[in-house]
Amino acid sequence: MKLGLVTIQRDRGPWLIEWFAFHYLVGFRKFYFYAHLCTDDTAKIISQLAGIFDITAFVLDKQQNAIQLAAYQHAISNYMDEVDWMCFLDGDEFIFPTAHSTLPEALTEYADANISALGVYNCNFGSSGHITEPDGLVIENYKMCANADFLAHRRVKSIVKGRQNINVSTNSHLFMTPNGTVDESMRPITHGYMPDYIPSYAKFRINHYVCQSREYFLSFKKNSGHADAGSSVVREEEWWTNFDTNVLLDHSVDRFADPVRALVGEIRAKLGLPPLPVIA
Secondary structure, eight states, X not given: OOEEEEEEEXXXXXXXXXXXXXXXXXXXXXXXXXXXXXXXXXXXXXXXXXXXSOEEEEEEOSOOTTHHHHHHHHHHHHHGGGOSEEEEOOXXXXXXXXXXXXXXXXXXXXXXXXXXXXXXXXXXXXXTTOSSOOSSOHHHHOOEEOOTTOGGGGBEEEEEXXXXXXXXXXXXXXXXOSSOEEOTTOOEEOSSBOTTSOOOOSSXXXXXXXXXXXXXXXXXXXXXXXXXXXXXXXXXXXXXXXXXXXXXXXXXXXXXXXXXXXXXXXXXXHTTOOOOOOOO
């Protein structure tokens, strides 16, 4: 089973190696990367990583509303036939299986189901009290998440079966498909946000590190816009207050931390970068 991952990211250079390493370890083998209005070293890092991972990359250097949907449609039109499943994910999202070692194992039971896609629920992570952006891995630095009843957990992102005729919808969470989208419990997903469902993480989960540090919010996130809507959207202080959720200490990705740290270390060595700092 071959898994592909489509993403559009802006100025996430410091975290790209970890993001690719994590998703390679959980089973993705083809990556489709859209660099949107990047002013950092994203282009250089992606060029270097393309010698390690199978990455097809594009540079989007113009302002455009709903640019994420345009990038997703481009990927759909050109690359769905290359994979068995295609996932569409942001740079601050990490998807993983919760009951298996890899996503291909977890997806096996859905391969023959009469569905087009799976909707995977996210879990919202706050700043973990970080004022400045810490060194090291995102999955190690940000361990505090929201309560189970936090409504934003009811958003999904899609893993879509390859080799079928699909199109984007009005948002980046759900696609127009011939056989519909369900969640891991086979409940129909009709919108990108399902307020009447209690999220299930028995088989799949997305950890959404939506805040990171206060410094990151003020210096970038606040004015970065929404890629699937308007590029001029500003996240006001109310947004930070709502999403900076630091209620529960979460261990959901602990089993991946050592393998990710090891692979990140290998990649950094190949690229001539200093090793990751040791976490006390």
